[in-house]
Amino acid sequence: MNLLGAGILxxxxxxxxxxxxSYFDKERLNTLEYMWQNDKSLPKRAGDYPKEEGEQLRPxxxxxxxxxxxxxxxxxxxxxxxxxxxxxxxxxxxECPPQCIxxxxxxxxxxxxxxxxxxxxxxxxxxVSVCMSCQICVEVCPFDAIVMNSQFELSTPDRFNGLxxxxxxxxxxxxxxxKIHPEEAADRDKRIADDKAAKEAKKKAAEAAKEAKKKAAEAxxxxxxxxxxxxxxxDPSEPPQTSTEHNKEENTE
Amino acid sequence: xGPHHPSTHGVFRMDVKLDGETVVDLKPVxxxxxxNHEKIAENISYLASMPFTDxxxxxxxxxxxxxxxxxxxxxxxxxxxxxxxxLRVIMAELTRLVNHISLVGFFVNDLGALGTxxxxxxxxxxxxxxxxxxxxxxRMMCNYLRFGGLRCDVPEGWLKRARDLVDRFPxxxxxxxxxxxxxxxxxxxxxxxxxxxxxxAISAGVTGPMLRxxxxxxxxxxxxxxxxxxxxxxxxxxxxxNVGDCYDRFMIRMLEMRESIEIxxxxxxxxxxxxxxxxxxxxxxxxxxxxxxRIESPKxxxxxxxxxxxxxxxxxxxxxxxSFINLTVLRDMCIGQQVADAVIILGSIDIVLGExxx
Amino acid sequence: MSQPIDHEAIIQxxxxxxxxxxxxxxxxxxxxxxxxxxxxxxxNDFLLxxxxxxxxxxxxxxxxxxxxxxxxxxxxxxxxxxPSRIEVVYHLYSMEKHTGPFTIKQLTExxxxxxxSLTPIWRSCELQEREIFDLFGVNFIAHPDQRRILMWxxxxxxxxxxxxxxxFDYEWEPTPHDEILDKHQxxxxxx
Numbered sequence: 001m002n003l004l005g006a007g008i009l010x011x012x013x014x015x016x017x018x019x020x021x022s023y024f025d026k027e028r029l030n031t032l033e034y035m036w037q038n039d040k041s042l043p044k045r046a047g048d049y050p051k052e053e054g055e056q057l058r059p060x061x062x063x064x065x066x067x068x069x070x071x072x073x074x075x076x077x078x079x080x081x082x083x084x085x086x087x088x089x090x091x092x093x094x095e096c097p098p099q100c101i102x103x104x105x106x107x108x109x110x111x112x113x114x115x116x117x118x119x120x121x122x123x124x125x126x127x128v129s130v131c132m133s134c135q136i137c138v139e140v141c142p143f144d145a146i147v148m149n150s151q152f153e154l155s156t157p158d159r160f161n162g163l164x165x166x167x168x169x170x171x172x173x174x175x176x177x178x179k180i181h182p183e184e185a186a187d188r189d190k191r192i193a194d195d196k197a198a199k200e201a202k203k204k205a206a207e208a209a210k211e212a213k214k215k216a217a218e219a220x221x222x223x224x225x226x227x228x229x230x231x232x233x234x235d236p237s238e239p240p241q242t243s244t245e246h247n248k249e250e251n252t253e
Numbered sequence: 254x255g256p257h258h259p260s261t262h263g264v265f266r267m268d269v270k271l272d273g274e275t276v277v278d279l280k281p282v283x284x285x286x287x288x289n290h291e292k293i294a295e296n297i298s299y300l301a302s303m304p305f306t307d308x309x310x311x312x313x314x315x316x317x318x319x320x321x322x323x324x325x326x327x328x329x330x331x332x333x334x335x336x337x338x339x340l341r342v343i344m345a346e347l348t349r350l351v352n353h354i355s356l357v358g359f360f361v362n363d364l365g366a367l368g369t370x371x372x373x374x375x376x377x378x379x380x381x382x383x384x385x386x387x388x389x390x391x392r393m394m395c396n397y398l399r400f401g402g403l404r405c406d407v408p409e410g411w412l413k414r415a416r417d418l419v420d421r422f423p424x425x426x427x428x429x430x431x432x433x434x435x436x437x438x439x440x441x442x443x444x445x446x447x448x449x450x451x452x453x454a455i456s457a458g459v460t461g462p463m464l465r466x467x468x469x470x471x472x473x474x475x476x477x478x479x480x481x482x483x484x485x486x487x488x489x490x491x492x493x494x495n496v497g498d499c500y501d502r503f504m505i506r507m508l509e510m511r512e513s514i515e516i517x518x519x520x521x522x523x524x525x526x527x528x529x530x531x532x533x534x535x536x537x538x539x540x541x542x543x544x545x546x547r548i549e550s551p552k553x554x555x556x557x558x559x560x561x562x563x564x565x566x567x568x569x570x571x572x573x574x575x576s577f578i579n580l581t582v583l584r585d586m587c588i589g590q591q592v593a594d595a596v597i598i599l600g601s602i603d604i605v606l607g608e609x610x611x
Numbered sequence: 612m613s614q615p616i617d618h619e620a621i622i623q624x625x626x627x628x629x630x631x632x633x634x635x636x637x638x639x640x641x642x643x644x645x646x647x648x649x650x651x652x653x654x655n656d657f658l659l660x661x662x663x664x665x666x667x668x669x670x671x672x673x674x675x676x677x678x679x680x681x682x683x684x685x686x687x688x689x690x691x692x693x694p695s696r697i698e699v700v701y702h703l704y705s706m707e708k709h710t711g712p713f714t715i716k717q718l719t720e721x722x723x724x725x726x727x728s729l730t731p732i733w734r735s736c737e738l739q740e741r742e743i744f745d746l747f748g749v750n751f752i753a754h755p756d757q758r759r760i761l762m763w764x765x766x767x768x769x770x771x772x773x774x775x776x777x778x779f780d781y782e783w784e785p786t787p788h789d790e791i792l793d794k795h796q797x798x799x800x801x802x
Contacts, residue, residue: 283761284760284761287762291771292770292771453734455660455706456660456734456735457733457735457737458661458662458663458733458734458735459735469706471709476709542634543636545664545712545714547663554663556663556702558700560668568668569668573663578738578739580738581734581735581738610761611761
């Protein structure tokens with residue numbers, strides 16, 4: 001048995017090591033990530049928090065390139081509602097575990113740049129007081145229209161309607177998405193491009209196949225016609241065409 | 254005692270009958286967080302239950318996901334790709350580190366060592382949670398596993414960061430052991446307190462570190478060898494005596510962390526490039542069948558019992574929560590002890606009320 | 612890995628039990644339950660000393676369409692009625708021999724459900740059987756402490772039953788989420 005209290009002293013040596021070590025080694029600091037870099041950047045009032053898109057992504061905040069918070073809707077370059085990717089297929093509404101998405105499909109179709117006219121969501125609400133950031137909607141979306149935002153400054157004085165995000169609040173540009181999740185966005189864009197290329201290749205292949213088929217059909221028709229004509233040639237009542245042509249040629253000569 | 258008391262790890266009440274300071278009878282009362290997780294799961298599709306399993310034991314969302322995925326993969330036979338299996342093991346062992354390190358912190362907090370050990374524990378936990386965030390997008394509610402694989406691959410450089418963390422962790426553990434394991438106050442407060450005999454532990458279905466502290470060599474990682482645990486070399490620490498007290502339970506967890514690090518090192522060596530998602534179809538719709546899948550979660554045996562009836566929703570969805578069943582022996586362990594000891598005994602069981610109440 | 616457990620020996624000894632081949636479970640009648648469980652626990656061939664999971668399943672009357680081969684050797688769809696019942700399912704393992712799982716089931720009617728409590732054999736059933744009593748309303752004979760566990764004592768009904776109807780929530784207040792839930796309930800969202 002050692003000296004009584006030796007264990008306690010040993011433990012206190014550890015705390016001392018951590019206390020002094022914290023001045024030299026960032027590893028030993030508890031809450032380094034949550035400290036604002038200097039006091040000037042601390043907001044004075046609630047309204048002073050960064051509000052602009054992407055502005056909160058300073059090195060001092062906890063938001064990393066990988067974090068997710070609530071969903072947002074993507075649109076490509078151009079007017080948001082003209083280039084919205086969502087076609088109101090309502091798959092996410094159906095799959096959402098806490099059922100926080102509300103979609104109403106439009107009555108009319110809208111022209112899409114470089115695509116067919118599509119439906120668009122007349123209403124698209126997400127109740128973020130219910131949403132649990134599980135990302136299931138992102139997974140099930142076949143159009144890459146809904147992705148996760150990392151904006152977390154959503155406090156509002158109205159706990160019901162203030163927390164119901166409408167279509168306008170949810171619409172974000174693809175550039176913004178690239179800004180907050182660069183790697184994921186690049187991956188997604190690459191996949192979309194690949195899919196598109198594959199689709200086009202397929203289309204081309206289909207067209208080529210069609211062409212080939214057409215040619216084959218023509219060839220077949222020709223051969224059939226020839227066969228027919230041969231058969232016909234046996235018919236004495238009508239002289240074979242080829243021979244008439246030949247005759248014609250002969251005649252012209 | 255309760256329901257709001259810092260030592261109760263949530264909202265948990267104990268009806269205690271006392272003779273002076275000695276506990277004569279004790280009845281645990283819970284259900285304050287009951288939300289009928291099982292009923293919710295029966296009304297939504299299989300995949301949609303995955304994020305809800307995160308909320309069971311909110312310290313170990315990765316292992317919860319895994320247990321559910323194993324049960325569902327038993328229903329319909331899905332092959333899990335190699336890389337996904339490795340990543341699952343890595344995530345599960347990191348989760349074990351998170352759980353055990355914070356449990357030890359809370360346990361010492363219950364003893365009265367407020368703050369310091371818990372903050373050191375949380376400092377290390379943060380680093381692991383950062384890894385989880387980089388991989389899955391969220392720190393605690395990861396929702397990372399899918400039937401037949403993982404939701405996405407880990408980002409570039411993640412494995413290197415994980416390797417750095419694993420290499421640095423033993424140094425922290427050494428320090429932590431130096432801080433706590435020989436402390437005379439901890440020794441006198443925990444040794445001989447809350448004894449649990451081997452026979453009672455087996456009969457009462459106690460699992461996890463608590464069972465092994467009572468001298469039973471039973472680890473589902475070894476027994477079932479689910480996933481790819483048969484490829485790793487690791488030891489299962491268990492007590493030599495047939496009786497376990499609070500100190501044994503505390504030390505078993507410290508030792509298990511060392512073994513977890515061994516597994517992590519081997520897994521990080523063995524992992525190779527490849528796909529992380531199997532050929533599971535878009536729609537998960539099993540034929541009528543029953544499946545019981547279980548894993549060794551950090552708290553004990555976590556099982557999911559699924560009954561399918563051919564629709565996209567489970568007919569019966571049952572969770573076998575380890576900390577709920579480990580509570581069976583709370584009364585037996587507390588009788589004859591002091592009131593202050595009842596708090597430590599509860600701490601050493603390691604309950605999370607999200608899982609107990611479901 | 613766990614190996615399957617031979618069930619023939621059990622049926623020979625306890626003639627009232629039946630083997631359900633489809634779900635690989637032993638169906639135990641009420642009269643034999645305690646003796647059988649005790650034997651499973653203590654017999655050297657089984658040593659199922661660890662009861663991992665206890666749960667209930669509620670089945671309503673329902674029609675099942677099955678494809679059966681008829682006399683002429685053709686496949687034919689037959690409708691049969693699956694009777695309503697409550698099953699109490701036990702998953703057993705052996706810590707000694709590392710075998711399992713072995714499933715036993717106790718069947719009971721829905722109107723007045725009553726099964727034998729196995730808490731005297733395996734202590735781990737205690738809280739789980741209380742939970743089944745709470746959520747399914749199954750009465751366990753010889754359970755030492757049968758009270759509600761997750762719901763409060765004054766609660767009426769058994770929420771895990773399939774025909775349970777939620778009562779009106781007196782704390783309800785209108786939120787924007789109601790509209791969404793309403794849409795789901797009216798079935799406008801096709802699941």
